[in-house]
Amino acid sequence: MVTTTANARMTDLRPYPIMCTIAGHPTDVIRYDRSHGVDQPVATGSITLPLPLPEHLRGGEPGDVLNLPISMQVGYRESILRPVFNGYIRRDRMELSRDGYYATLGLVGYATLLAWPESRDLVFSSNILLEEFIRSMCVRRGVPKYRIDRIMTPSGQRVRLGGNRYIDDGEFVLPAGTSPLDMMTRLLRLFGYRAFDTAQEFRVQRVSGAPVYGPMGDFAEGKLIHRLSRERDLDEMVTAWTVEGATYTDDDGIQIPIRSIPEGTVPFEPLLNPPGYREDKIRDNQIVTQVNADAVRQIAEIDHSTVNPMWSINTRGNSLFRPGATVRIASSNMEAAAENYWLMTVRDSLDVNQGYKAVLTAWKGGGDALPDGEDLEVINVREAPVHLGDEHIPWYAQPAPSGKEFRIPITVPDSFTSLAISLWLHGSNNYLLDGGNTEASVSQIQVWQNGEEVGSTELPVVEENYQQQLPYGSGLTHWQQFRLPVPGRLEAGSAEIRIVSGEDSRLPSHTKFDDFEARNITLELRGAGHPELPTQGGGG
Amino acid sequence: MLNLQTGFGNPDTQDFVYFNHLVSDATQLTPDWHAELNSVEDPIVGSSDVEIQLLGFGSARMEARLLFHKREDFYRLQAMVGRKASLVLLNNWTRQRGEVFHRLGHDYVRHDNVLLLDLVPQFRTGGTLAVATFVASTSGLGVQQW
Numbered sequence: 172m173v174t175t176t177a178n179a180r181m182t183d184l185r186p187y188p189i190m191c192t193i194a195g196h197p198t199d200v201i202r203y204d205r206s207h208g209v210d211q212p213v214a215t216g217s218i219t220l221p222l223p224l225p226e227h228l229r230g231g232e233p234g235d236v237l238n239l240p241i242s243m244q245v246g247y248r249e250s251i252l253r254p255v256f257n258g259y260i261r262r263d264r265m266e267l268s269r270d271g272y273y274a275t276l277g278l279v280g281y282a283t284l285l286a287w288p289e290s291r292d293l294v295f296s297s298n299i300l301l302e303e304f305i306r307s308m309c310v311r312r313g314v315p316k317y318r319i320d321r322i323m324t325p326s327g328q329r330v331r332l333g334g335n336r337y338i339d340d341g342e343f344v345l346p347a348g349t350s351p352l353d354m355m356t357r358l359l360r361l362f363g364y365r366a367f368d369t370a371q372e373f374r375v376q377r378v379s380g381a382p383v384y385g386p387m388g389d390f391a392e393g394k395l396i397h398r399l400s401r402e403r404d405l406d407e408m409v410t411a412w413t414v415e416g417a418t419y420t421d422d423d424g425i426q427i428p429i430r431s432i433p434e435g436t437v438p439f440e441p442l443l444n445p446p447g448y449r450e451d452k453i454r455d456n457q458i459v460t461q462v463n464a465d466a467v468r469q470i471a472e473i474d475h476s477t478v479n480p481m482w483s484i485n486t487r488g489n490s491l492f493r494p495g496a497t498v499r500i501a502s503s504n505m506e507a508a509a510e511n512y513w514l515m516t517v518r519d520s521l522d523v524n525q526g527y528k529a530v531l532t533a534w535k536g537g538g539d540a541l542p543d544g545e546d547l548e549v550i551n552v553r554e555a556p557v558h559l560g561d562e563h564i565p566w567y568a569q570p571a572p573s574g575k576e577f578r579i580p581i582t583v584p585d586s587f588t589s590l591a592i593s594l595w596l597h598g599s600n601n602y603l604l605d606g607g608n609t610e611a612s613v614s615q616i617q618v619w620q621n622g623e624e625v626g627s628t629e630l631p632v633v634e635e636n637y638q639q640q641l642p643y644g645s646g647l648t649h650w651q652q653f654r655l656p657v658p659g660r661l662e663a664g665s666a667e668i669r670i671v672s673g674e675d676s677r678l679p680s681h682t683k684f685d686d687f688e689a690r691n692i693t694l695e696l697r698g699a700g701h702p703e704l705p706t707q708g709g710g711g
Numbered sequence: 712m713l714n715l716q717t718g719f720g721n722p723d724t725q726d727f728v729y730f731n732h733l734v735s736d737a738t739q740l741t742p743d744w745h746a747e748l749n750s751v752e753d754p755i756v757g758s759s760d761v762e763i764q765l766l767g768f769g770s771a772r773m774e775a776r777l778l779f780h781k782r783e784d785f786y787r788l789q790a791m792v793g794r795k796a797s798l799v800l801l802n803n804w805t806r807q808r809g810e811v812f813h814r815l816g817h818d819y820v821r822h823d824n825v826l827l828l829d830l831v832p833q834f835r836t837g838g839t840l841a842v843a844t845f846v847a848s849t850s851g852l853g854v855q856q857w
Contacts, residue, residue, distance in 0.1 A: 179759035186764060392757025399756060487753070487762060504757070526751040526764035 184487065186527045187252055190244040190603055190632045191218060193260070196227040197603050197611055202522030203243060205256045205278070207368060208532075209378045209494045209515050212356050214280030214368035216256050218243070219522075222265060222272035236263050241278055244632055245490050245521055251651050252632045253490035254370045255519070257316070259283065280368030284312040285352035289345065292708030297341035298334040299703060301358060304343065305366065305375055307702045308351040310588060315626070315658030316372035318589055318697060321544040322364055324466035325380075325473065330362050335459040337419035337427075344708065358457060363470040363541065369493050372591075372656040376495050380473055380541035382511045386499035387491055390484055391509065397528075398485035401505055409451040409475040411437045414468040416458030431464035433472075442478065451475075473538040481534050482512060488527030492517045498533050510535065546699050548587065552668050552692040553579050556643070559614070559672040560686030567688055568644040575684050579668045581694065583620075583661045588698035590626065590657040592616050592668070595650040597643055598635040598687035602675050614673035614685045618657050618694075620666040626659025627671075633687070643688060650690070661696065668694065716814050719788060719827060719843075720796045728788040732800055733776040733840075744807045746771035746849045768849040771807070772828075779839040788843070791827050798825040798845055822847055 189200040198220070205216035218241075223229070228236050239260050246252035262277035285308055295304055301322040309317045322330040333343035345354055355366050355375075363379025377383070390396050416429035439447040453471060458464050482500055494517055501509035512533035519529035556568035557577050563570055600614050617627040633651055641649040673685040720727035732741065749766040779785045802811050802818035809820040829844040 179761070182760065182762045184762065184764045186766065393755060393760065394757075396756050397753045397762075487764070502757075523749050523766045523769075524751070526766055528753075 184527075185248040186488075186521055187246055187248060187604065187632075189218075189521060190252055190600075192242050192613055192629060193228065194239045195613060195629070196225075197613065198225055198227070200243075201273070202520065203245070203256075204518070204520035205243075205370075206518045207280075207370065207494045207516065208518075209365040209367050209513070211494075211516065212352050212367050213282040213286060214256065214258060214278075216243075216258070216278035218276050218278065220274045220276070222267070222274055224274055236260055236274075236276065241276075242629060245488065245519075245527065247527070248634070251634070253653075254631065255490050257281065257371050258368070281314050281316060281373045282352055282366065282368045284314050285309070285355070285373075286350050288348050288350045291347050293345040293351075293705035294339075294708045295332065295343040295345070295705050296703060297336075297343070298331040299343050301330040301332055301362070302375065303703055304332055304345075305355050305359075306588060306698050307704055308345075308355065309373065310660075310702045311704060312351070314373050316589075316591075316656035317374070318372050318545075318591070318656065319375040320364070320377065321546065322359070322362055322375075323377075323542045323544060324362065324462070325469045325541050326466070327542040328462065328466070330463065330466065331460075332358070332457070333459065335417070335419060335429075337421060338417050338459045345705070354457075357455070361453070361455060361458070361463075361467045361470065363474065365495070367494055369495070370490070371654075374495060377541060377543050378495055378513050378515075378536070379470055380536050380538050382497035382513050382536060383540045383543055384497045386497045386511055387493075388489070388496075388498040388514075390486065390498060391501040392503060395486050396484055397487075398483075399500075399502060399505075400483045401480050401502070401507065402483075403478050403480045405442060405478060407475060408440075408443060408449060408478055409471070410440050410443065410448045411450040412468050412471040412475070413450070413452045414458065414464045414471070415452060415454045416460075416464050417456045419459075429458055429461060429464050431461070431468040433468070473541070474536070477537050479535050479537060480507075481515075481532060484531045484533065486529050486531065488519045488521060488529045492519070492529060492531060498531070500533060512536075546697055548584065548696040548699065550581055550583070550694040550696065552581055552592075552694050554691055556688045556690040557670065558686070558688045559670055559684070561672075561684040562682055562686050564686060566640040566642060566644075567686075568690070569688065572684075572686065575672045575674070577670045579670075579692070581666050581668060583663055583666050583696070585696075585699045586660065586662045586701055587696035588660045588702055589696070590618060590659060590661060591654055591695040591697075592618075592628070592657055592692065593652070593654045593695060594692040595647055595652050595690050596630065596633050596687060597641075597650050598633055598685075599630040599689075600632040600673060600685060601635040601687070602673075602678075602685060603632050604634065611675040611677075612673045614687065615671050616655065616657070616689075617669040617671060618659060618661065618666065619669055620661055620664070624659075625661060625666070626657045628655045628657045630655070630687075635687075647691075650688075652691075654695070660698075668692065715801065715817065716819055717799050717801060719791065719798050719825070719845075722797055722799055722821065726796075728779075728784050728791065730777040730779050730784060730788070732804060733778050741804050742774050743805050744771045744773045744847070770846050771849050773845045775843050775845065776833075777841050777843050779841070782839045785832065785839045785841060788827070788841070789830050789832075792830050793827065795824050795826050798822045798847075824848065 244252040258280040414431040521527040558569040718729040833840040
């Protein structure tokens with residue numbers, strides 16, 4: 172039903188310029204697009220710059236542009252900027268025409284580091300956890316930021332690889348010529364998980380069963396939607412799954428196939444009548460134990476036991492959209508009551524002709540929410556506000572600045588391979604809102620241990636609203652919360668968090684540092700213990 | 712013809728072409744700088760609501776009819792098409808801000824970094840005329856940003 176024009180509202184939004192840093196240098200970008208998806212392990216994107224290239228990308232050699240790390244933030248003045256892409260420049264294309272002189276840089280996410288195959292077999296110990304295999308490959312390939320959940324069966328057991336002494340002596344082998352990313356994607360899919368790039372990190376999480384998180388977007392007719400479509404396909408529905416794994420020869424010389432078939436009688440399904448059921452089969456030689464075969468069958472049954480609608484939503488861009496998150500969708504015209512869905516893909520773009528627009532797809536998942544978990548350790552780094560910069564600002568929570576750098580010592584209880592900082596901010600990097608200024612350095616947060624920088628991440632651009640003199644000392648109303656993955660790993664022992672203020676050399680010497688405040692800083696640590704690295708076997 | 716200091720180029724050197732900025736014959740108005748705010752509009756399905764994204768101002772443009780003191784001035788300006796230089800106008804003939812100065816009884820405004828994009832000659836007995844298209848960045852002209 173369409174409301175009358177008398178009730179019509181006009182919402183106006185003002186996108187910020189695209190905040191882009193390439194190898195840490197702020198860079199003006201004319202347009203951008205990105206594609207993230209749970210079934211798209213490597214994120215892709217592109218940016219357009221005017222030619223000639225900015226000073227920090229000049230030189231003409233491939234290494235002056237290609238493979239440089241890139242980070243982008245997008246948002247509206249009505250909200251805030253948040254990261255939308257982190258990765259590398261993979262390809263470039265330059266063109267001179269009557270329409271102008273432009274360079275288009277093709278981008279890839281961190282998962283690209285896992286894509287190429289090894290030339291030799293990689294051998295992992297018997298019964299290695301699936302997430303440990305993935306963590307091991309992330310460490311081996313130097314993936315800077317990743318977050319890997321525990322991989323669980325529907326009944327709550329941890330998924331392990333290998334473990335059958337009749338096959339490869341119980342070890343798990345990544346065969347020569349096989350892409351680690353392809354292998355992990357294939358295995359994860361069997362157990363209802365996905366591996367994919369998000370805006371900030373390489374992510375492994377469950378995308379099966381009912382969505383587990385609270386909705387981060389609420390879409391309904393008359394609300395946020397520029398276009399909405401729903402597809403239902405009966406061909407996706409299967410009620411009788413058979414899973415066939417490897418076949419091995421036991422000590423008595425008997426060939427034993429690993430096989431899981433439906434338990435009991437397959438219930439009659441009117442939607443598939445005749446004959447009232449549909450069979451399908453999953454075959455994978457990496458399934459070498461009965462417990463895994465049963466888990467794979469259960470996941471297939473959960474994902475395919477009902478007609479599962481796939482939604483497509485055209486809407487305004489929103490830097491919070493992340494594949495694997497939950498969205499809520501309702502449509503009275505399609506007789507679809509409000510329900511939660513997995514956000515499967517996020518494709519968006521921002522340019523002066525189209526604005527900031529997104530196309531999303533969402534999938535419902537079947538059954539109930541399934542068990543999930545992560546080995547998260549949290550260290551409270553600092554609760555009180557700290558003011559970085561060089562100006563005395565009376566309305567700040569801490570009017571007197573602490574200078575260019577602030578160090579906070581911490582004690583790490585174990586070794587960890589996945590780090591993230593969670594904090595509240597206002598005013599960070601806001602001088603970058605004037606456009607890419609290559610004379611400015613970017614405010615960042617660093618993790619140090621044993622006198623060496625373990626890793627660092629750029630702080631987001633958060634507008635200051637300087638003229639409003641907001642009361643930052645009274646509560647968190649005017650602060651913004653962020654979670655920022657940090658590359659690197661920490662060992663047990665003492666370490667240090669350093670908050671470093673960026674510098675704009677164009678400004679007078681007494682006010683050239685970025686003034687901002689941070690508070691409620693916590694360090695999230697995942698991936699405890701040293702990863703098991705593989706031994707090299709034959710092959711190749 | 713008034714002996715005005717209006718023109719295009721570098722007013723501090725000889726590299727400056729003098730001309731008079733004319734009113735339109737038909738409307739008796741002088742066109743001023745104009746910049747359009749780029750926007751894109753999307754209807755929200757299931758409602759009469761619209762979302763409009765405001766995407767910033769494009770460049771500011773001005774089409775001006777020019778009268779040259781002598782034909783050579785037209786040729787000199789024609790040679791400057793595609794060049795960025797300073798445009799000097801009578802201050803009360805534009806509403807846009809710039810560096811204002813007083814000389815020989817008149818107030819002038821100077822806009823720097825102005826691109827002369829096009830110059831189309833026109834015929835009229837008694838003088839050399841042309842329609843010039845000037846382009847400048849909105850920030851350079853002090854156009855109010857949103």
